[in-house]
Amino acid sequence: MRIIKIIVLILLVAFVAIQFIPASRNISDTVPKTDFMEVNKVPATIQNKLQVSCYDCHSNNTDYPWYNKIQPAAWFLEDHIKEGKDELNFNEWGDYSARRKNSKLRSIISQIEDDKMPLDSYTIIHRDARLSETNQKEIIKYMNLLKNSL
């Protein structure tokens, strides 16, 4: 019984301690000229859907949930966001070459078609980020249009 108490105490201290490790935040209050929405004429409904469903991990500005303040959940989030931005950053769209835009659009379409994006682990908490079948079709149609106009 005493051992358990000691272990719990240690863990508690550790849990509190890691809260003090500074974490980086993916927050920016400016939207660059190279942003997807600035470069392209995106219909309002699709703009809104992309902002809510994609931009948290695929742009320089994340609308953080409350638990981002608590470690180790925050580390998890940062990891995901970094990976997402490496793959595709809507804020940098204008900097991508035509060749890369084509590749990115193709991946966007295929990921949405296969229900791979947004991630299940993300939509389980962010219910409003889920894409309905209509949303999916609209986005895919738009991305295809964009791809063909490159």
Place this chain on the structure above:
Amino acid sequence: MRKVRMTLSILTMTLVTLTAMSCKDGKKDGETTPMSNEMHQDEGHNHEGSEKMMTNNSGNNATNAIIDNYLQIKNALVADDQEAAAKAGGSLFGDFKNFDKSSYSSEEKQELTDIIEDAKEHAEHISESPIEHQREHFDILSKDVIDMIAITGTDMKLYQDFCPMYNDNKGAQWLSATKEIKNPYFGSKMMKCGEIQKEIN
């Protein structure tokens, strides 16, 4: 006593969550380390090559190294072999990364930079994806490699093939070193689908 138990169980749950999370983190590290190891090995391999050939990173040798690994991915996809394709994808990533553009004109350099930036991503994805995704990336990668050869040239004999059915009948190209059609997009499902579009050399 009940209260103590309650607090204890809450704390245990925190503990379990913490451990689970740190485990996951650890696992992720474990996953990435062998990858980077592999990449280092590949780099090492390339260095060996460059010592032997002196100019492995530029001109024909660099292009041929890329084509070699590209063809290995192609052969693996023809054989429906996800693992072999992934391995060659990793090597191809290294080839693109080490490609030396210095001997080309500034216009060509720009074009090559675009191609390589794009191709690197596809090679990387091929190294870590299930086979259907590998094929999607291989489609765009093929376009990149074809465009690259148009600039760099090659002394290898190649066939530019075309499968009209892949990607919802939009069609897809690929390169092969042999005349016989062996389809990398459908593998054993439709081995003979396709035609020769062009012969290179």
